[in-house]
Amino acid sequence: MGTVGKAISLLELFSVAEPELGLSDLSRRSGFDKATTRRLLVALTGHGFVEQDAGTRHYRLGAGLSRLARIREARFPFLQTAVPLVRELATATAETVHLSEFGIDRLVTVHVEHPSWANRVNVDIGQLLPLHSTASGIAYMAFARDETVKACLAGPLDAFTAHTLVEPAAISRSMDEARERGYSICDQGLEEGVISVAAAILTADGFALGTIAVAAPKARTAAADIAQRGLAVMAAAREISMRLNGDNLQILRRQA
Amino acid sequence: MGTVGKAISLLELFSVAEPELGLSDLSRRSGFDKATTRRLLVALTGHGFVEQDAGTRHYRLGAGLSRLARIREARFPFLQTAVPLVRELATATAETVHLSEFGIDRLVTVHVEHPSWANRVNVDIGQLLPLHSTASGIAYMAFARDETVKACLAGPLDAFTAHTLVEPAAISRSMDEARERGYSICDQGLEEGVISVAAAILTADGFALGTIAVAAPKARTAAADIAQRGLAVMAAAREISMRLNGDNLQILRRQA
DNA sequence: GATATCCGGTTCATTATTTGAACCATTATT
DNA sequence: AATAATGGTTCAAATAATGAACCGGATATC
Numbered sequence: 001m002g003t004v005g006k007a008i009s010l011l012e013l014f015s016v017a018e019p020e021l022g023l024s025d026l027s028r029r030s031g032f033d034k035a036t037t038r039r040l041l042v043a044l045t046g047h048g049f050v051e052q053d054a055g056t057r058h059y060r061l062g063a064g065l066s067r068l069a070r071i072r073e074a075r076f077p078f079l080q081t082a083v084p085l086v087r088e089l090a091t092a093t094a095e096t097v098h099l100s101e102f103g104i105d106r107l108v109t110v111h112v113e114h115p116s117w118a119n120r121v122n123v124d125i126g127q128l129l130p131l132h133s134t135a136s137g138i139a140y141m142a143f144a145r146d147e148t149v150k151a152c153l154a155g156p157l158d159a160f161t162a163h164t165l166v167e168p169a170a171i172s173r174s175m176d177e178a179r180e181r182g183y184s185i186c187d188q189g190l191e192e193g194v195i196s197v198a199a200a201i202l203t204a205d206g207f208a209l210g211t212i213a214v215a216a217p218k219a220r221t222a223a224a225d226i227a228q229r230g231l232a233v234m235a236a237a238r239e240i241s242m243r244l245n246g247d248n249l250q251i252l253r254r255q256a
Numbered sequence: 257m258g259t260v261g262k263a264i265s266l267l268e269l270f271s272v273a274e275p276e277l278g279l280s281d282l283s284r285r286s287g288f289d290k291a292t293t294r295r296l297l298v299a300l301t302g303h304g305f306v307e308q309d310a311g312t313r314h315y316r317l318g319a320g321l322s323r324l325a326r327i328r329e330a331r332f333p334f335l336q337t338a339v340p341l342v343r344e345l346a347t348a349t350a351e352t353v354h355l356s357e358f359g360i361d362r363l364v365t366v367h368v369e370h371p372s373w374a375n376r377v378n379v380d381i382g383q384l385l386p387l388h389s390t391a392s393g394i395a396y397m398a399f400a401r402d403e404t405v406k407a408c409l410a411g412p413l414d415a416f417t418a419h420t421l422v423e424p425a426a427i428s429r430s431m432d433e434a435r436e437r438g439y440s441i442c443d444q445g446l447e448e449g450v451i452s453v454a455a456a457i458l459t460a461d462g463f464a465l466g467t468i469a470v471a472a473p474k475a476r477t478a479a480a481d482i483a484q485r486g487l488a489v490m491a492a493a494r495e496i497s498m499r500l501n502g503d504n505l506q507i508l509r510r511q512a
Numbered sequence: 513g514a515t516a517t518c519c520g521g522t523t524c525a526t527t528a529t530t531t532g533a534a535c536c537a538t539t540a541t542t
Numbered sequence: 543a544a545t546a547a548t549g550g551t552t553c554a555a556a557t558a559a560t561g562a563a564c565c566g567g568a569t570a571t572c
Contacts, residue, residue, distance in 0.1 A: 003529075003559065004299040007260040011324055012303075019331035023520055033561045038521065043260040047268075048359040054401075057520060061328040063359040063366075066335070068267055069325030070366055071382040072317040075275035079322070103304035103319040110319075110326055126327040145310075258558075259530070279549055289532045294550065313549060 006032060007040045011049065011061065016124040020058040078210065079110060082201070082240045086113050086212060089236045093214050093229050096121040100129060100136050101210040102144075105151065107136050110210075121194050121215040132157050132171050133164045135186035135196035136211040139237075141171075142178040143200040143208035149175075163188040183230040183237075193218050197230040199237035204245045212237050262288060263296045267305065267317065272380040276314040334466065335366060338457070338496045342369050342468060345492045349470050349485050352377040356385060356392050357466040358400075361407065363392050366466075377450050377471040388413050388427050389420045391442035391452035392467040395493075397427075398434040399456040399464035405431075419444040439486040439493075449474050453486040455493035460501045468493050 001009070013021060013029050021029075027037040041059055044050040048064025073079055082099050090097040090113035100107035107129040114120055131137035131152045141149050153168040165171050178184035183199040198213035214229045257265070269277060269285050277285075283293040297315055300306040304320025329335055338355050346353040346369035356363035363385040370376055387393035387408045397405050409424040421427050434440035439455040454469035470485045 002295070002299050003259040004263040004296060005303065006559095007263070008300075008303040008305060008320075014324070014327055016327055016330045019327065024518080034520085035522075035561060036559075039258075039559075040260060043258050044264075046360070047261065047264040048364075049264060060331065061324055063328075063357045063364055064264075065321055065325045065328060066357065066366055067359065067364045067382050068270070068317055069321045071270055071272055071275065072319075072321060074272045074381050075316065101319045101322065103323065104302070108304075108319055108323045110322055125330050126323050280547080290549085291532060291551075292530075295530080 003040075006030070006036070007044055010037065010040055011044070011065075014061050016126055020053065020056070020060045022056075022058050026059065078201075078244065081243045082210075082212065083111055085236045085240050086111055089113075089212065089214065089232055090115065092232055093216075095214050095216040095229070096123055097212065097214050097233075098123045098136075099210065099212050100140075102140060102148075102208065105148075105155070106130055107134070107140060107211060119217055119219075121196075121217060123215065130158065130160075130190070132166070133160055133186070133189040134213075135184045135189075135198035135215075136213045138171070138174050138178050138184035138186060139198040139200045139211045139213070140208045142175045142184065143202060143206070145207055160190050161188050161192050163192075165189065181230065182234040185226060185230065188218065195221050195226070197226060197233050199230075199234045201237050201244070202241045212240065259296075262286070262292070263300055266293065266296055267300070267321075270317050272382055276309065276312070276316045278312075278314045282315065334457075334500065337499045338466075338468065339367055341492045341496050342367055345369075345468065345470065345488055346371065348488055349472075351470050351472040351485070352379055353468065353470050353489075354379045354392075355466065355468050356396075358396060358404075358464065361404075361411070362386055363390070363396060363467060375473055375475075377452075377473060379471065386414065386416075386446070388422070389416055389442070389445040390469075391440045391445075391454035391471075392469045394427070394430050394434050394440035394442060395454040395456045395467045395469070396464045398431045398440065399458060399462070401463055416446050417444050417448050419448075421445065437486065438490040441482060441486065444474065451477050451482070453482060453489050455486075455490045457493050457500070458497045468496065 010026060010030055013026060023034065023038055023041070026041070027034040030037060041050055045052060045062070048062045050059050051062040052059050078101060086097050086099050094115045096115060097113045098109050099111040100109050109123055109125055109127040109129065112123045112125055114122065129136050131141055141152060153171060157166040158164070159166050165174060174184065183197050186196045188194060194215055195218045196213050196215040198211045200208035201210045201212060203209045212233055214233050266282060266286055269282060279290065279294055279297070282297070283290040286293060288296070297306055301308060301318070304318045306315050307318040308315050334357060342353050342355050350371045352371060353369045354365050355367040356365050365379055365381055365383040365385065368379045368381055370378065385392050387397055397408060409427060413422040414420070415422050421430060430440065439453050442452045444450060450471055451474045452469050452471040454467045456464035457466045457468060459465045468489055470489050
């Protein structure tokens with residue numbers, strides 16, 4: 001791995017659950033020497049990608065990241081556009097709704113709305129979702145470029161639960177169904193007791209750039225609920241796609 | 257400069273005005289060799305910090321940045337908290353309102369609301385503001401750590417206009433006034449014909465983490481307007497600080 | 513209250529990575 | 543048809559990254 005890769009993988013050790021980490025911790029988890037880790041942190045700090053707490057001397061993600069993320073957002077107002085509709089969908093369904101964007105080979109959770117239930121599906125911002133074992137992933141692949149789908153089906157397909165689909169053919173079928181239906185369904189593919197529906201959000205070229213999904217405990221989900229949530233998530237995804245692409249319906253033919 | 261520094265400075269070439277750049281362009285502007293530039297871009301792309309347009313082959317900032325920025329935001333909900341108040345202030349003043357966060361040695365613009373006037377002050381997201389020559393910078397330094405202030409006053413103090421304060425003593429006085437008044441005023445310090453007021457947003461330890469500012473064309477700004485905007489921006493800053501710090505008023509003594 | 517660990521941070525000879533001029537293959541311009 | 547861009551690649555030479563051992567200080571542990 002090159003040096004920049006190492007630096008970035010240091011950044012990726014931070015999460016919502018652990019937003020601040022010490023030098024030794026970072027060194028241990030990354031597997032890099034303490035001296036190396038520190039040198040990388042200093043470089044990152046110098047450009048505002050990392051900040052160091054003056055008191056605890058622990059490190060956290062820096063404002064430079066927010067800056068670049070905002071520049072990206074300005075060009076590509078995915079969050080701004082989508083968040084209101086995520087909120088709407090969350091109130092309408094009273095279940096967890098999460099929004100993801102594709103990155104490299106997985107989906108990145110960029111926004112979440114949780115219901116007030118104590119028993120709910122919890123999703124963290126920044127959480128990474130595999131393509132083959134989540135409703136979001138299936139919905140995404142149903143409208144992704146062939147190469148992306150091929151890469152996913154070729155790669156290792158982990159079975160997270162007894163229900164996870166690991167046969168390329170089965171996954172492919174699941175994608176076809178999602179395309180016809182307008183939304184994907186994933187029954188406990190990533191975790192026992194969780195059932196999700198998702199729909200793809202499309203760019204102007206008709207390919208998916210992300211997804212919106214509703215995730216709920218299976219215990220309080222009847223067949224009718226799935227259909228209802230599916231239609232709602234589909235409508236939300238379409239609305240977001242249209243707002244992003246200037247109501248250019250013609251381009252959305254693939255989804256219809 | 258180390259390799260990670262180079263990689264990051266590549267990222268910093270992207271802006272709201274130029275969100276997509278080609279390989280040669282990046283190589284030219286960064287001063288790095290084309291081969292080096294590309295190797296860095298490949299490394300960045302591999303971690304989702306950069307994406308390449310399939311058609312134009314141009315590069316743009318990637319989703320990985322959004323992910324990390326959101327993780328940061330989750331711990332430190334500066335934007336979420338502040339944006340509604342920025343909006344309010346923008347409608348109340350009918351002028352440009354911008355929100356900044358401190359990074360390394362300058363303020364980073366993280367949110368902007370523009371009025372509907374054709375003649376308005378334009379500020380871009382991601383724009384960097386020097387500390388000594390902006391209302392935001394003065395407001396920030398009025399509540400910054402001594403080391404930050406010292407570093408700023410020691411460094412080169414560019415005169416952007418004939419009105420820019422470049423004497424450390426004058427800048428220091430300006431900070432004192434801002435502290436007493438509750439908001440800073442900067443009269444054409446960065447650009448001719450622009451007058452701004454700003455107030456610091458404080459963390460729980462009483463130090464500034466960012467600022468909120470109102471910027472307007474001097475042509476339509478009377479003395480009374482300045483006072484009015486100043487009080488409004490001060491109130492907004494205080495409200496944001498309180499919401500961030502859980503209404504812990506005691507800690508805000510420094511500002512009062 | 514002394515001992516042993518942890519911590520963040522630093523050093524410098526060894527080692528591995530980064531570098532860049534010259535090189536393609538394509539795609540606009542002229 | 544020629545020219546000059548573009549994105550992308552190669553490999554010996556130059557440079558930067560590495561990590562074991564080190565320091566001083568703060569916390570546990572006995």
